[in-house]
Amino acid sequence: MKIFMALCVLLISQLSRADMPNNSIYQIDDTWQNSLGEQIQLEQLEGKKQIVALMYSHCLHACPVIVANMKKIEQAAKTKNKDIGFVLVTLSPATDTVDVLHKFANKMEMDESKWSLIRADNTSIRRLAMALELSYKPLANNMYAHSRSLVVLDEQGRIDFLSPGLPDGVKKFMDKL
Amino acid sequence: MKLKIMSLIALTCLSYALALNSQAQGMAKIEAGEYRPLYLSEDSPMVNVDTFWLDITPTTNQDYWLFVNQKTRWRKSNIVPIFAESRYLAQWNTPMDVNQNAPSIKGPSDGQLLSPVNHVSWFAAQAYCQAQGKRLPTVAEWERAGSASETQAYGGKEEGYNQTILEWYSTPTKKSLNAVAQNPANFWGIYDLHGLIWEWTEDFNSNLSTGESRGDSSLDQNLFCGSGAAGAVDPSDYAAFMRFAFRGSLKAVYTQANLGFRCASNKEIYP
Numbered sequence: 505m506k507i508f509m510a511l512c513v514l515l516i517s518q519l520s521r522a523d524m525p526n527n528s529i530y531q532i533d534d535t536w537q538n539s540l541g542e543q544i545q546l547e548q549l550e551g552k553k554q555i556v557a558l559m560y561s562h563c564l565h566a567c568p569v570i571v572a573n574m575k576k577i578e579q580a581a582k583t584k585n586k587d588i589g590f591v592l593v594t595l596s597p598a599t600d601t602v603d604v605l606h607k608f609a610n611k612m613e614m615d616e617s618k619w620s621l622i623r624a625d626n627t628s629i630r631r632l633a634m635a636l637e638l639s640y641k642p643l644a645n646n647m648y649a650h651s652r653s654l655v656v657l658d659e660q661g662r663i664d665f666l667s668p669g670l671p672d673g674v675k676k677f678m679d680k681l
Numbered sequence: 682m683k684l685k686i687m688s689l690i691a692l693t694c695l696s697y698a699l700a701l702n703s704q705a706q707g708m709a710k711i712e713a714g715e716y717r718p719l720y721l722s723e724d725s726p727m728v729n730v731d732t733f734w735l736d737i738t739p740t741t742n743q744d745y746w747l748f749v750n751q752k753t754r755w756r757k758s759n760i761v762p763i764f765a766e767s768r769y770l771a772q773w774n775t776p777m778d779v780n781q782n783a784p785s786i787k788g789p790s791d792g793q794l795l796s797p798v799n800h801v802s803w804f805a806a807q808a809y810c811q812a813q814g815k816r817l818p819t820v821a822e823w824e825r826a827g828s829a830s831e832t833q834a835y836g837g838k839e840e841g842y843n844q845t846i847l848e849w850y851s852t853p854t855k856k857s858l859n860a861v862a863q864n865p866a867n868f869w870g871i872y873d874l875h876g877l878i879w880e881w882t883e884d885f886n887s888n889l890s891t892g893e894s895r896g897d898s899s900l901d902q903n904l905f906c907g908s909g910a911a912g913a914v915d916p917s918d919y920a921a922f923m924r925f926a927f928r929g930s931l932k933a934v935y936t937q938a939n940l941g942f943r944c945a946s947n948k949e950i951y952p
Contacts, residue, residue, distance in 0.1 A: 526761035526762055526763065527761070527762045527763050528763060529763065531761050531763045531764070532763075627807065627811055627816065630807070630883060630884075631804065631807060634803060634804065634807075634886070634933040635763060635804075635933070637932070637933075639884075639886045639887035640887055641884060641887040649887075
């Protein structure tokens with residue numbers, strides 16, 4: 505009987521990410537791959553605020569604006585000495601391979617220790633987008649309609665707030681942060 | 682003690698085997714075809730839906746009970762709020778533990794086994810389908826399957842077709858849901874797309890929007906206010922409007938008495 509109880513306790517401790525708040529995005533246990541080819545779990549993003557957005561590297565319209573906005577935030581954070589992480593979730597894992605993401609990061613002059621460009625299977629991508637309350641839809645020709653919002657996660661992966669781009673400028677955004 | 686547990690397990694297995702026998706199961710093939718989203722105007726493009734397979738019945742309480750016993754993080758007692766709100770599996774109130782000292786595990790009653798599982802979030806539905814090697818159907822797939830009558834792939838022009846669906850929509854959800862597959866199957870051999878529960882779809886929150894479905898300014902509003910219907914291809918298809926409005930009101934963590942799901946896949950997957 506004691507062994508049975510011990511097994512139960514062991515089992516339960518594996519069920520939820522015990523050190524994470526139960527409303528944290530980091531409860532999701534899917535495996536992702538970043539632009540350096542490393543296998544990562546979302547919980548490895550914990551410890552600092554993360555700004556998350558959906559994108560795909562061959563995107564012509566919304567994504568350049570999203571990336572530009574995130575870069576503005578990065579600049580502003582630098583001057584304020586704030587350590588913030590940036591996460592770009594690709595919606596097109598078939599074409600956004602590790603290599604493509606890595607080249608994209610280089611082209612955009614992203615420091616890959618601060619910028620996580622991540623890919624996974626479609627099920628995991630949809631699950632994360634749902635948890636972030638972001639929507640997207642595949643269109644013809646491997647294009648995607650998707651939310652342009654930036655999601656701010658706190659140090660433990662809870663949603664702080666969603667911002668539809670930077671409508672009030674980067675300063676207002678940094679104040680909210 | 683050991684004997685008692687073993688016999689209880691054996692009994693449970695037997696009752697499941699019996700129940701499984703009497704249940705319509707499996708998937709049906711839906712041939713590739715076109716689907717015209719109701720909000721499009723006459724000259725808007727049709728949406729192509731590739732051939733896919735769809736479970737012929739909604740996922741039942743019994744199916745879901747077997748799932749949570751394998752993937753225990755989806756048990757009622759283990760669920761975390763990022764994946765489902767607090768009413769998750771609210772209909773499961775039957776103590777299932779064979780061990781008096783262990784924390785009580787609640788499951789479905791015998792009467793609920795063959796009814797569609799309800800009070801499940803989108804995350805739960807998605808995880809269930811993934812565990813079967815399947816996925817949730819897209820809105821386009823669901824609507825293509827759901828537009829069939831008993832005799833035609835597209836039943837919309839059949840007399841009484843829309844009326845029957847609307848009558849169901851206007852009936853309050855019953856306290857206990859009927860068993861699946863009690864009404865005739867549709868053209869594709871699929872049961873209960875209408876008349877029993879509403880169902881989750883993979884992309885329920887992304888109907889054509891470029892922003893969050895609730896925050897997006899133009900299209901969604903056209904969709905939900907009365908004037909939206911005036912420009913639609915088939916303004917008489919109120920039932921489809923209601924489904925779109927309903928989906929637009931959902932969040933992925935919601936769990937409702939009238940909301941369940943079934944799984945789809947790109948190829949047939951045998952149980």
